[in-house]
Amino acid sequence: MTASPILDAYRLETEPKWHQTDDEIAMFSAAYGARLPVMLKGPTGCGKTRFVEHMAWRLKRPLVTVSCHEDMTASDLVGRYLLGPEGTHWQDGPLTLAVRHGAICYLDEIVEARQDTTVIIHALTDDRRILPLEKKGELIRAHPDFQLVISYNPGYQSVLKDLKESTKQRFCALDFDYPAAQVEAEIVASEAAIAQASAETLVRIAQKSRNLRGQGLSEGSSTRMLIHAGRLMAGGLSVGEACKLAMITPMTDDPEIRAALSAAVDACV
Amino acid sequence: MIPKYAQPCLRLSMPVSETHIRPAATAGLADPLETRIAAAHARLVGAGYGVGVPRAYQQAAPKVAEHAGPDAALALAEAASRIAIRARPRVAAQFLDLSVPMARRLAAAESFGRWLGLLLGVLKPAPDALAPLLERMEMLHQRLGIGPLEAWVQTGLRLAGTDLALRQAYFTLELPEAVRLLERHAGEDTFHSLEGELRATHRALWGQSPPIREALPQAKGTAALRASFGAGVIQLPASYGGYRGRERLIFKAALAHIGAHMAHGGPRFQVGQLKPLQIAVISLIEDARVETLALREMPGLRRLWLPFHDVPPDGMATTPSLFGRLARALIDPDFPIRHGWVRKGVEMFRAGEGQIGSPALSRHIGNILGNDLGQTRVQFNARDYVVQPVYRDDNLGLWDLPPDPHEAQQHHHIDIETHDLRRSEETDSPQEHKTERADQSADMPPEKIVPAPAASGVGRIVGRLPEYDYLAGIERADWVTVKEYEPAPGDPLFWRKLEDRQGPLLARIRSLVRAAAMGRQKRLKRQAEGERLDLDAAIEASIQLRARSTPDHRVYEGVATPDRSIAVHLLLDTSHSTGDPVSLTGPSIIALLREATGVLAHAMTQLGDPLAITAFASDGRDDLRLVRVKQFHDDLGPLTGMALSGLRPGYSTRIGAAIRDAGARLATVPAHRRLVLILTDGEPSDIDIRDPDYLVADARRAVQSLNSSGIDVFCIALGQGAGQRHAEIFSKRGFVQIDRLEALPEKLPALYLRMTR
Numbered sequence A: 001m002t003a004s005p006i007l008d009a010y011r012l013e014t015e016p017k018w019h020q021t022d023d024e025i026a027m028f029s030a031a032y033g034a035r036l037p038v039m040l041k042g043p044t045g046c047g048k049t050r051f052v053e054h055m056a057w058r059l060k061r062p063l064v065t066v067s068c069h070e071d072m073t074a075s076d077l078v079g080r081y082l083l084g085p086e087g088t089h090w091q092d093g094p095l096t097l098a099v100r101h102g103a104i105c106y107l108d109e110i111v112e113a114r115q116d117t118t119v120i121i122h123a124l125t126d127d128r129r130i131l132p133l134e135k136k137g138e139l140i141r142a143h144p145d146f147q148l149v150i151s152y153n154p155g156y157q158s159v160l161k162d163l164k165e166s167t168k169q170r171f172c173a174l175d176f177d178y179p180a181a182q183v184e185a186e187i188v189a190s191e192a193a194i195a196q197a198s199a200e201t202l203v204r205i206a207q208k209s210r211n212l213r214g215q216g217l218s219e220g221s222s223t224r225m226l227i228h229a230g231r232l233m234a235g236g237l238s239v240g241e242a243c244k245l246a247m248i249t250p251m252t253d254d255p256e257i258r259a260a261l262s263a264a265v266d267a268c269v
Numbered sequence B: 001m002i003p004k005y006a007q008p009c010l011r012l013s014m015p016v017s018e019t020h021i022r023p024a025a026t027a028g029l030a031d032p033l034e035t036r037i038a039a040a041h042a043r044l045v046g047a048g049y050g051v052g053v054p055r056a057y058q059q060a061a062p063k064v065a066e067h068a069g070p071d072a073a074l075a076l077a078e079a080a081s082r083i084a085i086r087a088r089p090r091v092a093a094q095f096l097d098l099s100v101p102m103a104r105r106l107a108a109a110e111s112f113g114r115w116l117g118l119l120l121g122v123l124k125p126a127p128d129a130l131a132p133l134l135e136r137m138e139m140l141h142q143r144l145g146i147g148p149l150e151a152w153v154q155t156g157l158r159l160a161g162t163d164l165a166l167r168q169a170y171f172t173l174e175l176p177e178a179v180r181l182l183e184r185h186a187g188e189d190t191f192h193s194l195e196g197e198l199r200a201t202h203r204a205l206w207g208q209s210p211p212i213r214e215a216l217p218q219a220k221g222t223a224a225l226r227a228s229f230g231a232g233v234i235q236l237p238a239s240y241g242g243y244r245g246r247e248r249l250i251f252k253a254a255l256a257h258i259g260a261h262m263a264h265g266g267p268r269f270q271v272g273q274l275k276p277l278q279i280a281v282i283s284l285i286e287d288a289r290v291e292t293l294a295l296r297e298m299p300g301l302r303r304l305w306l307p308f309h310d311v312p313p314d315g316m317a318t319t320p321s322l323f324g325r326l327a328r329a330l331i332d333p334d335f336p337i338r339h340g341w342v343r344k345g346v347e348m349f350r351a352g353e354g355q356i357g358s359p360a361l362s363r364h365i366g367n368i369l370g371n372d373l374g375q376t377r378v379q380f381n382a383r384d385y386v387v388q389p390v391y392r393d394d395n396l397g398l399w400d401l402p403p404d405p406h407e408a409q410q411h412h413h414i415d416i417e418t419h420d421l422r423r424s425e426e427t428d429s430p431q432e433h434k435t436e437r438a439d440q441s442a443d444m445p446p447e448k449i450v451p452a453p454a455a456s457g458v459g460r461i462v463g464r465l466p467e468y469d470y471l472a473g474i475e476r477a478d479w480v481t482v483k484e485y486e487p488a489p490g491d492p493l494f495w496r497k498l499e500d501r502q503g504p505l506l507a508r509i510r511s512l513v514r515a516a517a518m519g520r521q522k523r524l525k526r527q528a529e530g531e532r533l534d535l536d537a538a539i540e541a542s543i544q545l546r547a548r549s550t551p552d553h554r555v556y557e558g559v560a561t562p563d564r565s566i567a568v569h570l571l572l573d574t575s576h577s578t579g580d581p582v583s584l585t586g587p588s589i590i591a592l593l594r595e596a597t598g599v600l601a602h603a604m605t606q607l608g609d610p611l612a613i614t615a616f617a618s619d620g621r622d623d624l625r626l627v628r629v630k631q632f633h634d635d636l637g638p639l640t641g642m643a644l645s646g647l648r649p650g651y652s653t654r655i656g657a658a659i660r661d662a663g664a665r666l667a668t669v670p671a672h673r674r675l676v677l678i679l680t681d682g683e684p685s686d687i688d689i690r691d692p693d694y695l696v697a698d699a700r701r702a703v704q705s706l707n708s709s710g711i712d713v714f715c716i717a718l719g720q721g722a723g724q725r726h727a728e729i730f731s732k733r734g735f736v737q738i739d740r741l742e743a744l745p746e747k748l749p750a751l752y753l754r755m756t757r
Ligand SMILES: Nc1ncnc2c1ncn2[C@@H]1O[C@H](COP(=O)(O)OP(=O)(O)OP(=O)(O)O)[C@@H](O)[C@H]1O
Pocket: A017, A018, A019, A020, A021, A042, A043, A044, A045, A046, A047, A048, A049, A050, A051, A108, A151, A179, A187, A191, A223, A224, A227
């Protein structure tokens, strides 16, 4: 259980606040106890990242986070040879770092990465728990503290992009969604430091925008957006101004949908 | 979905202004005007148009001269003469009578000339349109002004093409599309212009997407004045006339009010022994009740509704005034209450606070108040009663009314439109269109098919194609005659109704398409040149250098240019068998074809891929029957919608010839890839061919020859077992079988995206 100091930079000093919405803390702890990989499903900005941070803090493990993107190659995750004055030397990638030294590794939006990237986590996420470094000719056995967590937004899946069945079936999964109105208002009030009543109005507006999910918007306003709007209000903007700046304008360019969102804001204040 | 019509210009190709309106100098001599008018009059008398025309001219000319100048008065005679010849003397007289008020309106000589030009411009291609146009001219001009009027007229001529019945329907404003275009050209906010916003707003506020339709004109033909709802369908008036500048607010307020009814209302009230007055008052209280509840969640709606409550607190105690005051007092806490009846209503409503969740409260209060009012001398005229304020609905949705023929029609208004069209077509059309139009309703009900509609006029021969005889092993030149047929006029609102029916699907496809479009930009690794170093490749290269071996010089990264353009020619098999229903009760295959094509066309337009749609059938080798639904350069406007929805099943399936024609058209389109996509429900067959292998072999040959010129051919085979011979024609990888036909609209775009990736 003694992780190496290499990962000290990845330790969380202060507690990332988490409002429990269900039994997610107990469930995650159980999965970690069995060292099973976990998939967090849910729309953008609903608290997945915050939750992993909170759990890493709670479990006292370092956390290595990688945001996946379309051009990400296996080398970006695993590591590569670099050219130095002494010749070439191997540099561990973030995943290798976590595997070697025992961190929780969080791969955000794994579907975005190219297919060959998802394949390298296969051996890590079955009972072998190994990571082969092909280029280096090394086989790493995962540190006993290592755990892999990925996030996955079901809203984005399309005929063109989806996780392979063999990938999906390796993970335990927790469903995330925007919290219940009351809880979400509390989160917004405390994160943005605004009055509960204002937070409730924001949440009501967000719920209206979520009605447009799949009907003009691919997502409604996230908790994150609400917190942003709340901060703007704390800074002196009116609800309408804050919503426009933090929610409506970023979300869509479609004039009809914008009009509908403005109408929702108008109706709620 | 209004096409971008070419900027209309009717400004007279005819030389009215030059020849007939002479410079004022010559007209300025010592009163030659009267003499000249008299001369023009004499010419009209001599022309033998009857007495009406010269008489009307004699009366009109001096007044027109007064308002629009002497030259206009003289031009009048010439124009009247042309109208008398091309249309009828009666229409010419009608024109002359109208010229006086129009001259008054138009005032300047120049705009009067322009107006004459507009009429004469119609006269040439569509003399029949003149009478209905003149009849409505003053109203049209008042709403549009001369420029937009020209545009509206031009649009009508284009929209109707050669279809006399349709033209008549347009210029008599019986065609709803004509009214809508009128409103658009007038620049008013209408249901049509606000529709998308309203739908999205309703969805956002209430989390539901009930169908929102434009209310049809009422039975008497007058426009609907108020919103309405019932049976889960919301109907909004086409426009709120007389509220210029506030239309958008009224529409929003009306829809929010109906939203409140739907969210907080109960089952329909039973009418029982209630009198009309009580019904009206109960409805009024119910309106206030649901609004009160809605305001608890969305207090901002008050700002939307309140401005329309503009009744003053006192004045004559008529029913409309008292109703208005009560309605206002119930939503506006600051409204002074100066009448006992209003006060009683407000007090009862406040006292009922505890039961506000139940519609029974409205019934209770309304009953008593209605009774009270009935005891007084106040008149209530149920027949002319219109709910106030303007944003509120007609209350029909609140009541379980005895079946009323007009109301039933309201719910199936699409049928009305088609019936109307058919009626005018049968009575007015000189060519005997007998096309079946029964299947245009929104829900694609099972339709009655009239096979082989011989009516689509005669085809125009546009070319001849070779055909392959596998027995002889030769290709016979000029063997098949290709004829183009005018599309049968279908539903001009096809695209809008498609949005209605398939809204969620279209939205999903939109996001799919967006994802696919983004996927086009690809980063290319290990390029010989590029904007930046490919790190992996560069490192490998240096490693190789140090190892003293030759490095790979491709160490750059580039971005693939998104020049993936695919031109598609969609071929729709409309042979007789496509009239069969998909299942026992389902829609016909052709109805599904139209639907799927519509959805696909939507998606492709967004991708910006050029698309042509041709429907084909055949009646022997002398008659390959093609309907050009959409050419590559056409917009997806009402015209394409009409052509697509106008397709009818009939005749046989000569696939090979259709493929050759599509390929030839496609060859001229500049694109990276070209694809002929065929939707068919069966095997090739035709009346003049016995040998089942003959057309199969010909089709295969056609596919091969297209392939060799770089055009892909892909087939979507509909139905079960239809696939036996498709593999032979298109090769195993060149077709898919879709047997769950109902899924077609959904599957087709996804398939297309995958195919063209
Ligand atoms: N239950 C919760 N307790 C505390 N904060 C929360 C909770 N749920 C959401 N939040 C807040 O929501 C915001 C967004 O959360 P986070 O960044 O974790 O979203 P995410 O799901 O990871 O989004 P993405 O998928 O875009 O990465 C954070 O600021 C966080 O404070």
